[in-house]
Amino acid sequence: MEYKEMTYKDAVNLAMTEEMRKDENVILFGEDVGLYGGAFGVSVGMFEEFGPERVKDTPISEAVIAGCAAGAAVTGLRPIAEIMFMDFTTIAMDALVNQAAKMRYMFGGKAQVPMVLRTPGGSGTGAAAQHSQSLEAWFCHVPGLKVVVPGTPADAKGLLKAAIRDNNPVVFVEQKTLYKEKGEVPMDDEFVIPLGKGEIKREGSDVTVISYGRMLPRVLEAADDLKKEGISVEVVDPRTLVPLDKEMIIDSVKKTGKLILVNEACKTGGFLGEISAMVSESEAFDYLDAPIVRLAGLDVPVPYNPELEAAIVPSVDQIRQAIVDVVTNKR
Template sequence: MIEGQETKVMSVRDAIIEAMSEEMRRDENVFLIGEDVGVYGGDFGTSVGMLEEFGSERVRDTPISENAISGCAVGAALTGMRPIVDVTFMDFIVYMMDNIVNQAAKTRYMYGGKGSVPVVFRCAAGSGLGSAAQHSQSLEAWFCNIPGLKVVAPGTPADVKGILKAAIRDNNPVIFLEYKAQYNMKGEVPTSPDFVLPIGKADIKRVGKDVTVVTYGRMLERVLKAADKALEKGIEVEVVDLMTLMPLDKEAIINSVKKTGRVLLVNDAHKTGGFLGEIAATITESDAFDYLDSRILRLAAEDIPTPYNHSLEVAMLPDVNRILKYIERLYDKR
């Protein structure tokens, strides 16, 4: 999706800083709010240098009160501002739920389209840093159940930049997942301030004919590595990177499943009640169901609170070898 554009190598962390900074230069109504976003530069370093450029009016440190932060942001959005909320750990979003679910998501509907709430909630999601049970969750399925919210989860530095810029420009509240275990991951990122990716559009990260793997966010990297190993065994895997969960690009999923007849769904959230079930239902309710040559498989995190112990934390998540084994299971049923 970056073919023909001038790029430079940067980390996910730097892509986030660049996306926010470009949008704040473009639109004076955009501002960043959250705990430690100013002087400290963000708990994960995702706003380093922004206070110096934009000042304390637009890079606003707050008390430790997620309810107050989200209330201020939603109220500011209602008056025409475009807040970016640094939620820090996604787990803390539970304190923001009323403002997000009952206020931000509902306003446009309740006022016949006359009110909009252009606010982005940036959530550091997932495990991998030894942050244990209360600081390691991926809660995207909660928000996909709420009409009025958009939910995005890009998995590469370039996609992070392009989708974050789109989220900031969107007139609806957006839940933006960024994976703290990937802040240091590097890749080619377009340097143009005009680089924006569409919300609601999936990307085929790898073309194949034998098995479809649908994934997003942190698991994309592992799925692509598993696909490389599968190719060594003669299995051509097509990788569908959703990037946006709501609204879901159903067409991209259905077209890929029709081509391969086999599908594996992978994410790092808990399996039971998770978003993978919604994707599976989308396939079975469509005409892609008639093209299936095997049952749909889901591979997700174990249904346990994230352990602090490193070995247990690693074991609860899908890794490259487990993903490969699931791909082989599907292919062997040809």
């Protein structure tokens, strides 16, 4: 397979572009996605290639962006809607939660809603409390939605293509601070990563660390550091939160007996708690040889000051220390 190094952002663009070339029912709309190329430049060049019929600027109207996507999807298109910041998905909640997620079930299986809602989450850009949240857990709580959080450029491409081809509403959470991160991306236009399939990013035996999105590179850095000190860390990236690759997680915990969970979102009510509970309920329980540890964002709104902002999410040092503590039975 041919690979090319590109940024996370370009991988997202490539996935959309390939799918739009392949299927004319795929269209993109959102605020400033057209000529401007999107607030983060993700759709740069697409307006030029596909024109205003398929790459559409919308008014600043998140509710109707999401609802319009659902209505278009249920009538035969495969729309990709962009919400400029994940924080603004709150305005689109009725369309996502009450409409898109429910239609198939409440109509007795007679409808399908093949839409993707792309939105960038996460802090680290100095955008403060209303432009920096990681709200993925909100969507995970709604049956009918799928939730994807890619952590690498290749995953971004493969997962977005799968999301566009999926016949369900998919919330595709991109990571602002990863947009410029580079990685090798398969150029095959049939490179599709099935939703619900995680990936073991590092094989290890002493502890399982589950992470996704922005925290994944930090976890990998900590794991690689500790390998030199003889600590073998298995890093599991579920990649999609709904559906979740439970089998991969359970198998890994059974192997290592220890589990650390790392994400950026606030700890309370976060998805890490869900994974933790799932593991506790599973056959992996009897293999647990240490308390399950969560490293997550502090339960505060995201502050502006750069030092404060950096302090609310797990650092590489904190991740490394937590791994050492858990592996040596100190926690």
